[in-house]
Amino acid sequence: MNIFVLMKRTFDTEEKIIIENGRIDEEGAEFIVNPYDEYALEEAIVLKEAHGGEITVVTVGEEEAEKELRTALAMGADKAVLLNMEDMDEAIDHYTIGEVLTAYFKDQEADIILGGNVAVDDGAGQVASRLAEGLQMNQVTTITKLDIEGTKVTIERDVEGDVEIVETSLPLLVTCQQGLNDPRYPSLPGIMKAKKKPLETIDFDDLDLDEEEIAAKTTTTDRFLPPEKGAGKILEGSTESQAQQLVELLKSEAKVI
C-alpha cells in the first residue's frame, strides 16, 4: 500500500505566543509536528503494519521543517518530502499550499493520503480537502475509525459528537480526528535510524507552478491575542438575591440573555 501523510510544522500552542506588529515572534516559539498530523502518521504506521507498503510524509514549508520531518521518520515513516517554498516571493495561504500539494501528488500513485483534521495554529482545516478536490479523489474528514479490506474502506467519522459510518473505496484522502488512535513515541532506535532515511527537498518551482497563479487568495490584515481574562466577580447576599443579580448581569453586562 502506498501511504502518504500530510504534515504541518506548527508552533507549540502550549508555549507562550508573542505577537509583534501583527506577526508571530518565531524566535521565542517552540515548533512541533501538528498534533492532529500525529494521528495521521500513527494511522499510517498501523496501516503499514497490517497491509505492508511504504509511508511517505509530505510537508510544504521551509528548511526548518526538516526537523519535524525527521521526527516523523523517527516515528516510523519511510521517506520524507519537503516541498520548499523558500523562493516564493508572493504571499502564501491555504489555497497556495493546496495547489503545491496537488501539483506534487499528480505524479504520485497514492492509495491513501492521511492528514490531520486541522492544524492547531490556524485551525482552518482547508489544505487536505483542497488537495482531495485538486486530485478529484474521494475524501472523508474527521475520521475516528478506519478499516480497509482490499479497496473497500469503512470509516467512522465524528459529526459534532455523533458517529457517522461511511463506506468508500481506495484511493482515498482522510483527515484524522482525536480518538482515532494514540500516537506512539518515536523509539530510540527509530530516532537513530531517521538520520539515514531519505529526505527529499523539491522546490515549488520545480513543480511547474506559476508563482502568481498560486499566490494567496486571502490577505491577513492583523493578528492579535484574545483579550486577557478579567478578574472574576463574586456575588454576595442570599441565594435568591444572587440569582437576581446574576440574571441582571447576564442581561446588562454580558448581554447574553
Added chain:
Amino acid sequence: MNFELTEEQKMVAALARDFATEVIAPRAEEVDVQAAFPVETFLEMGKLGLMGIPFPEDYGGSGGDTISYTLAVEEIGKACGSTGLSYAAAVSLGAAPIYYYGTEQQKQDYLIPLAKGETLGAFGLTEPNAGSDAGGTRTTAVLENGEYRINGEKCWITNAQYARTIIVTAVTGKDERGRNIISAIIVPPDADGFTISSPYNKMGVRGSNTCELILDDVRVPAGNLLGDPAKGFKQFLHTLDGGRISIAALAVGIARGAFEKALQYSHERRQFGTEISSFQAIQFKLADMAMEIELAQNMVRKAAWLKDHNKPFTKEAAYAKLFASEMASRTCNQSLQIHGGYGYMREYGIERMLRDTKLMEIGEGTSEIQRLVIARQLGC
C-alpha cells in the same frame, strides 16, 4: 566549539521528556510514599529503547551516545529521582561493564537483554566495610575445578532484586606486591547460596530497589569472570567514572525540577500585595539556582562529550558529579525555602526532591571521594 545538540540528541531529549511527563511524573509520589519500585515503567522504557541508549544496535541497544543518555537521565530524574537512579544504575553500572569488558559470548548472553530492557543490571561493589576504599573488599572468589566459589556480603546494591545479571567484585588473589587482586564476576541471582534482600528504609530515592547481597559458597563457572582477571580494580574505576556522569545528570534533572517549581510558585504566591517573585530576596535565590543548574549541565555535557570522543574524562566526570550533586542539594533546599510552609508539605513534591537529591552527594563516590579523585588527577 559547538554547544548545540544534534537533531538526534534533541529528539532523544524530547522523547524522554514526553515519556517522563506523561508516565513517570504522575507515579512519582506513589513510588516515593510506597517505596515501590516502578517495574511497569521500566518495561515501557525498555520498549522505547531507553535502556539501551549508549549501546550499539547489534547488542540490542539504540546506538546513541553518552550525551543522549545523559539527556534521558536528566529528564527522567526531573520527573522522579527514584526512577532516575534505578535507570542510571541499570545502564551505567549494570550494563556498561559488560559492554566494555565482556567477551562476545557474555555480550550476547547478558548485554542484549539488558539493553532491550527485558531485565535490569546490578553492580555489587560496596560492602559493609568497603565502599570507595575498594582495596578493603572482603568478598572472595576462589577458583576451584573451573568454578569460582564466592563468599561475602554486599550492601546498598541498586536493582539487584530485579536483575537477571549481577556483577560482583571479589578478591581473587594477591599480586607480586602482596596487594589484593580484585576481579568482577557475573553471578546469576538464582545461584545456590545467593541471598538477595531489600532490608533498607531510606531517606530518599525510596522507590529504587536497594539490596543486600549475601554470597555463601556461591559457585559460578570460571567463564563468568568479566574482563581481565587482574584489572578488575581498574575496570570498575572506569565504570564508576562513567556512572558519575549519569549521577551528575540525575542531580541536574532533580535540580531543574525543583527550580521550575520554585519559579512558578514565586509568580503565584502573593505577599504584601505582590508576587513574591518581585522581591529581591527571592530573585537572587532564583538567579543563583538557574546559574548553577546551567553550569552543572555544561559540565555534565563536557564530561559526556569527552567520553564520546574517547578522551580521558575521569577528572571532568568527578567535577560534574561533585558540582552537580552539591548544587542540586542547594537548589532543592532553596526551592523548599521559597515554597515556605507549603514546601515542607509532601503534596508539593519539593521535600521529596530534597530527600532524593541528598543521595547524589553520597552514591557512586561521596563528595569527599570526588575531591580526592580530582586532587589525584592534579598530581597530589
